[in-house]
Amino acid sequence: MAEFAPEEDRNFSTDQDLLVFGQRLRHLRRAAGLTLVELGERVGRAPSQLSLLENGHREPKLSLLRALADALGSSVDELLSKKPPNRRAELEIAVEQAQLDPLYQRLDVPPLKVGKRVPTEALEHVLALYDELKRRETKQVATPEEARKANAELRQMMREHGNYFPEIEKAASGILERVGYHGGALSEGVIQSIATHMGYGLRFVTDLPRSVRSITDMRHSRIFLRRESLGMHSPRTILLQTLGHLTLGHSQPRDFADFLRQRVEANYFAAAVLMPEQAAVGYLKQAKADRDLAVEDLRDVFSVSYEMAAHRFTNLATQYLDLVCHFVRNDETGIIYKAYENDGLVFPTDPAGAIEGQRMCRHWAGRMVFASPDRYSTHYQYTDKPGATHWCVAHVDPNRGRDFAITLGVPYTESRWFRGRETTNHSKSRCPNGECCQRPPTELSNRWQGMVWPSARAHSHVLSALPSGTFPGVDEADVYAFLESH
Template identity: 45%
Template structure:
C-alpha cells in the first residue's frame, strides 16, 4: 500500500474525528470493509481511526472524505455528529475524571453497545458523582486542611516564588518600568502585552472583582470600585491567570494556590523585585526600614507593601518575619510566620478564625488615639520577644489591622525601633487576656447576655463550581449579553 508523504493533522480530537467518520460512513450506507478497500487500507486500520485509537494522516482523511462524499470541514467539525455520539464522547471523558478513578467505578469499554437512554443515565450519574465529590472536598474542614498545607509550602520556600518573580521581571523590563509607582500608562502597556482590552461595566455580577472573556479578549471590571481596593491589583490578578497558565481549579487546594500566586504576581509588578530590593537594602543599611514609607514609595496600599516585604525579607535580607490580618473583633483572617512566633490554632491546626491576643500589636493598634497611624511595639511571648508594627486599614467588610513582626534581634533595622510601647503576652493561657477582672465578673456575669455576630465565612461550605463563590449562570448570562451588545 503506497502512502503519500504528507504532514499529520496536528492537534485534533481523535475520538471526535473517529465519531464523525463513522457517522458519515453509516449515513452513506457503507461498510467498514468497502471504504477500507476503496482507500487502500485494511479494515482494522480504519476501525482504529473510527474508535479514536489512531490519528490518520491528511492524505488518508482526504481519501476517506472523497469516498464518503463529504467535505473535510464536515469531518473536522468541532461538534459531535449526533446526540448519541456526543454522549459516548462525554462518557469516555467522565470515566477518566478524578472522581470516577477515586470511586474505582467499573469502566464501560464499549458504550456504543448500550441503549441511548442507559447511556444518558450513565452520563448523568457521572456528573452527579463529580458534583458530590466537589462539594465534599469543599467543606470548611477540607478547606482548612488545604490552607494548612499551602501555609506549610509557603514556609518551606520562605514565601518566595522565583518563577513568578522571573515572569514579572520579564514584563517589567518589556514595558520599561524603571522606577517609582506603576502608573496608568504602564498598566495599559501590561494589558496590551496580553492583547486584552479593559471594559468597565455597571452590570458585572456583584461578587466578581474582575472577569476575563477569553473569546473576545476582554477584561471586565466594575464601573466603580466595590471594595475600596486599588484597581491595579484587580487588573494584575486577572492577568496573572494568563501569565501563569492557570487552569480552572478542580479542587479548593488548587483554587487557594492560584489565588496566592495571583496576589504574588500582582505585588511583583506593582513593586518589582529589583526596584523593591534596591529600596529595602538601602533602608536596611541606614536602619530605617518602614513599611508605611515602603508603601508610599511605590504608591501601593499598606497591606500590599507588607505582603511584598514578606516575599523578599527572608530570601534577600535574611530577616525572618510574621504577618497577620486581624478584624476589629480580634479574629485572624490571614497569617504567615517563619520567625518562630506562635499563632493560636484550633484542634485541626487552623489559624484563620482564631482570636489574636489582645496584647499583640495588631490588636493594640485599634486602641491608639490615631488608630490609622502606624503603631509599633515590643511583645514578650513564650517564643521570645518580637518587634511588631501594625496599621489599621479599611475595607468593604470593615476595619482590619495589618501587622508585620520580626524577632527582637532584627528590630535594629527598623525606623520605629525606639518605640516606648511594650506588652507581655502569655496566650494561650486564659489569664493573659481572656479572663475578665474578678470584680467585673462578679458584678455582671449573671446579668448580661449578648447575641454573637456569627462569622458566616467560617461556617459555610466553600462554593463549588468553575467560579468559586460566583454563580456561573450570572457569569454566562452577563458574557452573553455583552457579546450581544458588540454584535
C-alpha cells in the same frame, strides 16, 4: 508552578494552543480544497507530518508556518490565532480536552475518536455530560474542616520557602521586560499593555456580579472589571491577579486546597509586578543599611496598598535581607483573616492547626492599634510573648465595610533595622492560651459572675456551609447571564 517560555516560544504554550492551531490548519486546508497529500507537495512535507500538526501532536517551526500560510493563501497570524475557526472546531477541541481530564478518565469508558463523521449534536451531548460530571464533583468543594486544613498546609509550605517563590518572580519580571518597563511605580498604561500583550482586551462595567472580582471571557479574550475598588483591592490589582492566573497556567481548581494555592500564587504575581523584585530589593537593602526600613515607604514608592506592601516585604525579607518576620491581617475584634510567620511567633490555632478565624490576644499590636488615640496613624509596639519579645508595626487600612489592621513584626533583635524602634509602647501577653486576655480578672469575676445576662449577637455565618462551586462562592448562573448580556 509552571515554567514560562520566552516570547518566541509562547505561541504554543499549552496543548490547547496546539489543538487550536491544528483545527485552524485543517479548516484552512479544506477551505482551499486541498488534501493532505496536495498540501504536503506544496510545502515539501509528508502527509503524515501534516496530519500530526492537524491533530495537535507536533509544533511547527517558523519556516513551515510561513510555507503553510503561503500555500493556503493565508497569513502566519491567522494560523496562530488562539480562537478556534468555528463552533464545530471549538467543540472538537473541548471534547479532546475533556477526555484528558482525570475526572473523565475515572469513568473508564472507551475514548471517543473525534472525527468529521461524529455529529455535532453528539459532541454537544458529551460536553454537557462532562460539565454535569464536573458540577457534581465540585458542588461542595470542601467542608470547613477541610478548608482549615488546607490553610494550615499552605501556610506550612510558605514558611518552608520563606514565602519566596522564584518561578513567580521570574514570570513577573519576564512580562515587565516584554512591555518595556524601566522602573518606578507602574502606570495604568503599562498594566493595560501587559493585558494587551497577553492577548486580552479590557471592559469596565457597572453590572459585574457581586460574587466575583473579575470575569475572564476566554472565548473572546476579554476581561471584565469594575472601575471602583473592591474593598482593599484596586482595579489594577484585580486585573494583575486575573492575569496572574493566566500567566501561571492555572486551570479549574481540583479542590479547595488547589483553589487556595492558585489564589495565593495570583496575589503573589500581582505584587511582584507592582513591586518588581530588582527594584524593591535594591530599595529595601538601602533602607536596611540606613536602619530605616518602613512598610509605608515601600507602599508610597510603588503606589500600592499598605497590606500589599507589608506582604511583599515578607516575600523578600528572608531571601534578601536575612530577616525573619510575621504578618497578620485582623479585624477590630481580633479575628485573624490572614497570617504568616517564620520568626517563631506562636499564633492561636484550632485543633487542625488553622490560624484563620482565631482571635488574637488583645495585647498584640494588631488589636492595640484600634485603641490608640488615632487608629489611622502608624502604631509601633514591643510585646513580650511566651519565649520571645517581638517588635511590631501595625496600620489600619480603612475600608468601606469595616477596618482591618495590618501588622508586620520581627524578633526584638531585628528591630534595630526599622523605623519606629524607639517606641516606648510595651505590652505583655501570655497568649495564645488566652489566660491573659480572655478570662476576666479574678476581682471582676467574683463581683459579676452570675449577675450578667448578655444578649449575644447571632453569628449566622457559623451555620453556613463553605461556599460551593468550582470557584467557591461564585454564582455561576449570574456569571453566565452576565457574559450573555455582553
